[in-house]
Amino acid sequence: MYNAKYVIVGIIVFAVLFTTPFWFGAGSGAYKRPDVVLPKGETECVEPVEYMRAEHMQLLNTWRDEALRNERRVYVSSTGKKWEISLQNTCMKCHDNKADFCDKCHVSNSVYPYCWTCHVAPGGNK
Amino acid sequence: MNNGRRNFLKIAGISAFALGSGAAATLMGGAPAEAAGIGSYEESSRALHAKRWAMVIDTRKFRTKADFDKVIRACHTYHNVPDIPTEQDIKWMWTDTYDHVFTDDMNEQLPKKMLQDKYLLLCNHCTNPPCVRVCPTQATFKLENGIVAMDFHRCIGCRFCMAGCPYGARSFNYMDPRKYLSDPVPNPKYPTRMPGVVEKCSFCVERLAVGLQPACVEASGGAILFGDLNDPQSVVRKALAENYSIRRKPSLGTQPGVYYLV
Numbered sequence: 001m002y003n004a005k006y007v008i009v010g011i012i013v014f015a016v017l018f019t020t021p022f023w024f025g026a027g028s029g030a031y032k033r034p035d036v037v038l039p040k041g042e043t044e045c046v047e048p049v050e051y052m053r054a055e056h057m058q059l060l061n062t063w064r065d066e067a068l069r070n071e072r073r074v075y076v077s078s079t080g081k082k083w084e085i086s087l088q089n090t091c092m093k094c095h096d097n098k099a100d101f102c103d104k105c106h107v108s109n110s111v112y113p114y115c116w117t118c119h120v121a122p123g124g125n126k
Numbered sequence: 127m128n129n130g131r132r133n134f135l136k137i138a139g140i141s142a143f144a145l146g147s148g149a150a151a152t153l154m155g156g157a158p159a160e161a162a163g164i165g166s167y168e169e170s171s172r173a174l175h176a177k178r179w180a181m182v183i184d185t186r187k188f189r190t191k192a193d194f195d196k197v198i199r200a201c202h203t204y205h206n207v208p209d210i211p212t213e214q215d216i217k218w219m220w221t222d223t224y225d226h227v228f229t230d231d232m233n234e235q236l237p238k239k240m241l242q243d244k245y246l247l248l249c250n251h252c253t254n255p256p257c258v259r260v261c262p263t264q265a266t267f268k269l270e271n272g273i274v275a276m277d278f279h280r281c282i283g284c285r286f287c288m289a290g291c292p293y294g295a296r297s298f299n300y301m302d303p304r305k306y307l308s309d310p311v312p313n314p315k316y317p318t319r320m321p322g323v324v325e326k327c328s329f330c331v332e333r334l335a336v337g338l339q340p341a342c343v344e345a346s347g348g349a350i351l352f353g354d355l356n357d358p359q360s361v362v363r364k365a366l367a368e369n370y371s372i373r374r375k376p377s378l379g380t381q382p383g384v385y386y387l388v
Contacts, residue, residue, distance in 0.1 A: 047164060068277045071269060072167040073335050084170075087313055117320035118278060120311055 023054035034108045045094075046077050057113075060087060088119050096122040172337035176354035178253075178272035179329055180363045180383040181340075187349035194221050194246060200345035201248075201327070206318045208306035216297040217247045217317075218327040219342060230377050239388065246350075248253065248325035248342075249295040250374060250382035257287035257296065265324075272355070272383055273329045283322035292378050296326045306307050355383065 002005065045052050047059070067073045067085040075083045084090050095101045098121045106112065172342070188194055198219045201207070207216050221244040224236070229247075249355070255274045257266050265280035266287055288296045299321050311318055316332075318327050330340035338344070343352045353360035365371075371385040 031275075051164065064277070064279060066167040068265065068275065070167070070369075071173075071271075071331075071335065072169050073173075073332075074168050074170050076168060078164040088317060090213075100301045114320070118317040120314050120317060120324075123310065123314075 023101065034104040036104050037097060039094040039096065039101075042094045044079075044081075046075065046076075046083050046090075063087075087115065090123045092119075132377070170337075172335075174334045174337055176271050176360075177356035178265065178354060178383070179251065179334070180246075180272070180353065180355035180362050180385065181343075182252075182351040182362045182371065182385045182387060184349050184351070184365070184387045185243070185245060186371075186387065187346075188244070188246060190215055191244075193349065194244060196244065197342040197345045197350065200341045203312045204316065204324065204341040205328075206303070206307055206311045206313055206316055207325075208303040210301075210303075210306050214298075214300040216299065216303060216325065218297075219246065221246055227374060228372060230375055231339070231372075241246065245386065247293070247295070247386065249329070250289045250293055250380065250384045251327075251329055252314075252383065253381035255378060256290035256292065256380060260286040260290040262286065271332070273331050275328060275331055276324075278317075278319055278323050278325065285324060287324055292375055292380065293382075296324050298324050316318075 047055075052059075063075065063085045066075075073085045077083060088103050090096070096117065102115075160282050198221075201219045205218060207218050210216060223233075223244060224241045227247065234384045240285060251274045252273060253272065255266075255268060258268055258274060261267075263280045263282055265278070265282070266274060266276045269275050283298065287299055288298060301321050303318050307318065310342070330338070330342075333340060340350075340352055343350045351361045351365050353362040355362060357363060365387065366385060371387050373382045373385055376382075
């Protein structure tokens with residue numbers, strides 16, 4: 001091999017740099033689930049917890065299009081219960097603390113949705 | 127060697143097909159059912175219905191500034207519309223003089239009162255809305271009941287609709303409207319807008335959906351009528367049948383849904 005000295009050193013330097021995230025992350029332990037504060041006194045959400053946890057963003061998107069474009073503003077859940085389609089007046093009525101509910105997960109997963117530039121966050125945050 | 131290459135190509139071809147069809151089958155199978163949601167959607171039982179919503183403004187009943195302020199305030203408070211003391215103000219309802227409002231009417235010899243009076247203005251919810259035609263993202267669209275509605279989520283702030291609208295009914299948010307609203311906002315049940323978004327009167331589509339009349343109609347005490355233009359028994363059709371009415375800039379062919387009794 002030509003220039004073996006430089007090539008091998010180069011490969012080693014590349015490999016170390018490429019894997020730095022793993023070295024930095026190695027000491028910090030496993031990912032801890034954020035302690036989302038669930039509303040007190042409420043027993044059921046629109047849909048089961050697992051579904052909401054994984055799909056709430058798709059559900060909200062579909063809610064928006066159904067309500068604004070198709071004029072269907074009532075959501076009939078999989079259990080048959082009816083809910084008014086509204087982030088501000090239905091979701092946030094129970095989940096009245098954005099900082100302890102929405103932000104906890106969003107921040108720890110580095111997602112920053114811009115819902116609240118328009119939608120009014122409930123007073124529980126202030 | 128030749129044989130080896132031949133076999134290699136055969137196997138590669140078969141595997142590519144198998145992987146491809148497998149991926150296609152997964153796409154067609156499980157995924158969409160989950161993405162579409164597990165519930166269903168329906169209209170509220172309280173919703174008001176019409177083939178074509180229309181408004182009749184009885185200009186004879188708007189005499190003083192207070193008469194106008196009452197309805198404008200009701201609208202702007204309900205929809206969290208800010209008062210910005212510059213040319214960048216946001217307006218869903220506003221007033222102007224005859225020569226600015228009814229520009230098709232070239233008659234200068236009308237009664238002085240008529241020419242000097244103010245007229246209440248709002249989005250005309252046209253049958254042929256130019257704003258809808260020019261919107262590149264379908265952020266503004268026509269509902270089946272004639273209302274020209276907006277999806278603020280979709281608006282990219284290009285302002286084509288403002289250029290398209292011949293009635294000046296649209297306002298652009300040059301800055302954060304919350305800076306000019308009280309805290310908490312006047313109506314915590316309704317959202318505000320964000321900078322870079324165009325807004326306008328919505329004919330209170332969200333109030334009609336729960337069986338309420340538009341906010342301005344409710345506050346006007348009978349000076350503004352609202353109803354189905356396609357229903358001969360509706361209040362608007364009766365008012366139009368019994369009184370002389372005009373619309374703004376009829377020659378443009380937009381077919382406004384707001385009528386003025388003069």
